[in-house]
Amino acid sequence: MAARRFPVEAGHVLAFTRALGAADAGLPVAGDVAPPTFAIAGAQFDPDYPLRPRPGVPWHGSGGDAGLVTEGAGGLHAEQHFVYHRPVGVGDVLTGASRPGREWEKQGRSGRLRFREQITEFRDEADELVVTARSVSVQREAW
């Protein structure tokens, strides 16, 4: 994820909280703490995020036909870890910058599994670290 400006907006936090089935407590106010996985929604502010249809870029989902199976589309999500240096609250303006982490392979029942780690640091306007996210994706490799 590369989000140069990820404003933690009340309406966005409300929509995210609703999607998690929370009882509707109304529009959050400045300083209200976002759900602990909210940083992931920084994808909305990544101009090149590949899992969102973008104008002029082919989309692999169904339309007139059933879609396209893409090669190496990032694999499946195997693990997700967050370290909170402080809570994320409405009114924060974050940046998100990702870097690759470790890579390893494991022999699975149906082929070789390749694991890739990605580390994303979310910082506030004072450049202080707010959340460190580490995600692991897994992809099945052809024999």
Add this chain to the structure above:
Amino acid sequence: MTPRELAVGQRFETVVVADLKRTQIVQYAGASGDYNPLHTDEIYATKMAGYPSVFAHGMLTMGLTGQAVTGLVGAENLLRFGVRFTAQVWPGDTLTVRCSVVHVGARDAEFSVSTVNAEGTEVMAGYAHARLVT
């Protein structure tokens, strides 16, 4: 939550979704920005990707689980939260989060977190570390 209120081995159980609807998965896609058609496009998921239906984002399961965890410790007190996704979550699933206290310190506590479906299959396993109010 204070250290006095917790003891190692204590367990908390919360149902975080009953009969998961495809619409809630769509709702999560819209809010999170992850529009992977495996989660929202039944035709793509079944005909192209070979799954029996769409399935929930791992991050929806983690988000639902997070609601149970912060319900216990308070969102502002969470220090670490991490999970492994161990099985897919399908429309119709009912998910229960089990949090067990594994460590209580003077100012913090650690929990093991397990989310299971109605058949008892674990779909997600992880941990949470939280500050306690003293």
